[in-house]
Amino acid sequence: MPALTRAEAQTRARLLDVRSYSIDVDLTRGGEVFGCATRVRFGCAEPGGSTFIEIKPEALRRAVLNGRELDPAALAENRLPLDDLAADNELVVEAEMRYSHTGEGMHRFTDPVDGETYLYSACALDEAQRVFAAFDQPDLKAVFEVAVTAPEDWTVLSNGVGEQVRPGRWEFTATPPISTYLAAVVAGPYHAVRSEHDGIPLGLYCRRSLARHLEDDAEEILRITRRCFDRYHEIFDERYPFGSYDQAFVPEFNWGAMENPGCVTFRDEFVFRSAVTDTQREERAIVIAHEMAHMWFGDLVTMRWWDDLWLNESFAEYMGQQIISEATRFEQTWTAFGVRRKSWGYDADQRANTHPVAPERVDDTAEALLNFDGISYAKGASAVRQLVAWLGRDAFLAGINEHFSRHRYGNATLADFLDALASASGRDVHGWAESWLRTTGVDTLRPEAESADVRRPHRIRAGLYDRDGDGGLALREVVPLDVEQGHKGTLIAPEPRPDLLLLNDGDLTYAKVRFDEGSWHAVTESLGTVEAPLSRAVLWTAARDMVRDAELPASAFIELVVRHLPNEPVVAIVETVLEFSRHQVADRYLPPERRADALAELTGVCRRILRRTEDGSDEGLRLTAVRGMIACAQGPRAVAELADWLEADSVPGGPLLDPALRWKVLLRLCVLGEAGEDRVAAELERDPSATGHEGAARCRAALPDRDAKAAAWRALFREDELSNYLLTATAEGFWQPEQRELLAAWVPLYFDEALAATERRGQAVGRVLGRFGFPEHAVEPDLLRAGEAHLKDNEVPPSLRRRLEDQLDDLRRALRARHAAV
Numbered sequence: 001m002p003a004l005t006r007a008e009a010q011t012r013a014r015l016l017d018v019r020s021y022s023i024d025v026d027l028t029r030g031g032e033v034f035g036c037a038t039r040v041r042f043g044c045a046e047p048g049g050s051t052f053i054e055i056k057p058e059a060l061r062r063a064v065l066n067g068r069e070l071d072p073a074a075l076a077e078n079r080l081p082l083d084d085l086a087a088d089n090e091l092v093v094e095a096e097m098r099y100s101h102t103g104e105g106m107h108r109f110t111d112p113v114d115g116e117t118y119l120y121s122a123c124a125l126d127e128a129q130r131v132f133a134a135f136d137q138p139d140l141k142a143v144f145e146v147a148v149t150a151p152e153d154w155t156v157l158s159n160g161v162g163e164q165v166r167p168g169r170w171e172f173t174a175t176p177p178i179s180t181y182l183a184a185v186v187a188g189p190y191h192a193v194r195s196e197h198d199g200i201p202l203g204l205y206c207r208r209s210l211a212r213h214l215e216d217d218a219e220e221i222l223r224i225t226r227r228c229f230d231r232y233h234e235i236f237d238e239r240y241p242f243g244s245y246d247q248a249f250v251p252e253f254n255w256g257a258m259e260n261p262g263c264v265t266f267r268d269e270f271v272f273r274s275a276v277t278d279t280q281r282e283e284r285a286i287v288i289a290h291e292m293a294h295m296w297f298g299d300l301v302t303m304r305w306w307d308d309l310w311l312n313e314s315f316a317e318y319m320g321q322q323i324i325s326e327a328t329r330f331e332q333t334w335t336a337f338g339v340r341r342k343s344w345g346y347d348a349d350q351r352a353n354t355h356p357v358a359p360e361r362v363d364d365t366a367e368a369l370l371n372f373d374g375i376s377y378a379k380g381a382s383a384v385r386q387l388v389a390w391l392g393r394d395a396f397l398a399g400i401n402e403h404f405s406r407h408r409y410g411n412a413t414l415a416d417f418l419d420a421l422a423s424a425s426g427r428d429v430h431g432w433a434e435s436w437l438r439t440t441g442v443d444t445l446r447p448e449a450e451s452a453d454v455r456r457p458h459r460i461r462a463g464l465y466d467r468d469g470d471g472g473l474a475l476r477e478v479v480p481l482d483v484e485q486g487h488k489g490t491l492i493a494p495e496p497r498p499d500l501l502l503l504n505d506g507d508l509t510y511a512k513v514r515f516d517e518g519s520w521h522a523v524t525e526s527l528g529t530v531e532a533p534l535s536r537a538v539l540w541t542a543a544r545d546m547v548r549d550a551e552l553p554a555s556a557f558i559e560l561v562v563r564h565l566p567n568e569p570v571v572a573i574v575e576t577v578l579e580f581s582r583h584q585v586a587d588r589y590l591p592p593e594r595r596a597d598a599l600a601e602l603t604g605v606c607r608r609i610l611r612r613t614e615d616g617s618d619e620g621l622r623l624t625a626v627r628g629m630i631a632c633a634q635g636p637r638a639v640a641e642l643a644d645w646l647e648a649d650s651v652p653g654g655p656l657l658d659p660a661l662r663w664k665v666l667l668r669l670c671v672l673g674e675a676g677e678d679r680v681a682a683e684l685e686r687d688p689s690a691t692g693h694e695g696a697a698r699c700r701a702a703l704p705d706r707d708a709k710a711a712a713w714r715a716l717f718r719e720d721e722l723s724n725y726l727l728t729a730t731a732e733g734f735w736q737p738e739q740r741e742l743l744a745a746w747v748p749l750y751f752d753e754a755l756a757a758t759e760r761r762g763q764a765v766g767r768v769l770g771r772f773g774f775p776e777h778a779v780e781p782d783l784l785r786a787g788e789a790h791l792k793d794n795e796v797p798p799s800l801r802r803r804l805e806d807q808l809d810d811l812r813r814a815l816r817a818r819h820a821a822v
């Protein structure tokens with residue numbers, strides 16, 4: 001399928017003025033295909049001219065342009081040529097379309113609990129053409145009128161406001177002009193919770209088997225939605241433009257959520273069926289606020305082409321964090337952002353594949369898809385946060401409102417955005433953008449810089465800390481500081497010298513920070529005594545990238561964890577540091593013979609947290625510690641302990657073991673060879689839900705037995721049956737550091753088979769196999785050489801190639817870190 005190029009999109013945008021789509025969808029044609037009739041009305045600036053419309057049908061039945069029958073056989077891959085256009089055109093396309101199981105186009109899912117079927121469309125980036133005939137590019141916005149025929153007991157949602165006009169027939173009001181990638185249909189016997197706020201009808205939807213869990217959390221989700229609406233309505237001049245606001249939690253969704261106007265889809269893991277930490281609730285709240293920000297930024301004003309994808313995402317990501325911290329009880333969102341989310345950006349930005357936040361040009365949709373990464377989201381949001389620090393909040397919001405009023409219901413570019421900010425603030429925003437958005441890489445801020453490698457200006461704060469009588473670090477003063485582009489030499493030399501000089505205290509900018517010798521010593525002694533959570537987040541992140549850069553031995557990082565994590569009160573910090581310690585430091589950076597000791601140390605940390613929370617003082621910390629103990633369990637004592645927990649269905653002193661924890665425990669026992677197929681089957685009987693099936697697939701793939709591995713391998717790479725979620729679960733179970741010897745036979749097969757499966761099954765499968773299917777535990781030069789040769793010798797589809805190149809970068813880094821481990 002040829003990806004649409006930027007040049008083709010520009011040509012078509014000059015030629016066409018798309019006015020409306022009337023889409024009639026028939027969901028009553030069985031389990032393989034659905035019917036879709038599309039009627040498009042569009043103007044053409046050059047009558048007599050030609051263009052094409054995209055569609056990926058199972059069977060194209062009929063196409064009629066201005067009353068003239070077109071030959072369906074003229075469809076070339078996904079493009080139907082349209083010739084001899086008039087000034088005003090009407091095109092009718094009737095087709096049968098195939099349901100998808102990879103979350104692209106119209107996804108179809110059958111719930112194993114009750115056999116009910118659920119559908120939803122996923123049109124981004126250029127998958128609208130798997131649902132209807134579309135001029136599939138963001139700047140050909142049009143009015144959408146949707147009608148759907150569905151089984152009578154189903155609920156159907158779309159962007160417009162829906163009405164069931166007779167049993168099984170749904171019609172939706174016409175939308176304002178929106179882009180094709182934002183069109184949505186959600187259909188099935190969904191459970192609904194309805195409400196209203198400030199004149200906006202609100203709806204929450206999920207599968208029936210999750211109804212109880214949605215009901216438990218509906219008030220929280222609605223409260224966050226209402227508060228965010230109020231806050232957005234305070235800061236934006238434009239009111240919410242899309243009528244009703246439905247939030248549908250849908251199965252096997254590939255992304256976190258998708259901002260379809262008036263009909264947002266979320267992965268239904270956000271309907272919590274097991275105990276979660278407050279950090280997870282905070283994450284859900286941020287995603288809710290993020291998608292709401294898109295209603296303005298992305299949907300009301302849309303990027304002209306995918307080169308400005310980052311602008312949508314960085315803005316929504318920034319707003320999600322900021323609005324939640326202002327309008328809800330989650331006031332510390334920037335701490336979790338600083339300790340976890342930002343690392344996604346830092347890591348991506350230090351790989352060979354990094355790109356500017358705002359690339360000069362993105363040549364086609366396939367390349368655009370690769371940019372849904374840590375740069376576009378986390379680095380971009382950090383840049384926006386820095387922009388707000390630099391411009392001031394009022395000037396920033398004035399610029400945003402100017403931007404909305406100039407481009408409402410239309411499209412805009414980065415240049416348009418900067419113009420609006422510049423005119424509202426009177427500042428040189430274009431110059432700022434040049435150094436922040438057109439460059440790559442992470443600056444490193446040092447109190448004393450030998451070379452001028454600071455690529456961009458930074459407005460930061462420096463924290464000066466002195467030791468108090470108990471050896472703790474107390475904040476003396478926060479010093480505002482403007483670091484100039486190209487800075488060299490002494491950045492700050494306060495008198496008297498503080499025991500800890502922390503650059504970027506408060507995390508306003510995006511940069512690595514380093515310490516003078518005395519300050520680092522103070523960090524190792526007293527990190528945990530620094531009072532502000534956001535300051536500790538900056539310190540932990542600095543330690544993290546020092547170990548990744550092989551500047552700090554992996555063993556020293558573990559020592560820091562042992563010393564300071566047991567008393568850390570912020571769940572987001574404990575979760576993130578534990579996870580990094582286990583999956584990167586212990587599994588990859590330390591040599592295999594030192595891994596068992598590291599796991600024992602981490603188990604000790606978790607036990608101390610458990611003891612500290614025995615009084616029930618912090619359930620989130622306790623849950624985090626229990627998860628950590630499960631992940632690090634090894635040896636007879638821990639195995640017996642896990643078996644006891646399963647038996648008792650609880651951890652002594654809490655928490656109770658819910659399905660998620662039971663599957664985690666069982667997975668660990670399977671990895672260690674202490675549980676087998678009989679236990680997995682019994683657990684699946686107990687929890688026959690979709691997540692139960694994922695848990696079972698993960699466990700089965702993890703069994704240390706040649707036949708189980710062979711079966712998992714076939715399912716992953718050869719049989720092409722698994723949905724995207726079961727594929728992910730199977731891949732997650734397959735590679736285990738404990739099973740190094742057993743797995744050695746499969747490592748050499750990986751590259752060729754991942755390529756073949758991606759070629760057969762497409763981009764989404766490539767992303768999963770490149771990410772979760774990669775043998776991460778094998779930190780070996782041989783794997784690196786094999787990967788390099790593979791990428792050199794083969795034509796690898798972009799989604800898989802990008803993942804593999806990133807994996808090889810991380811592998812090089814792990815090899816360096818291992819060299820410096822002790």
Ligand SMILES: [Zn+2]
Pocket residue numbers: 259290294312313316
């Ligand atoms: Zn987004």
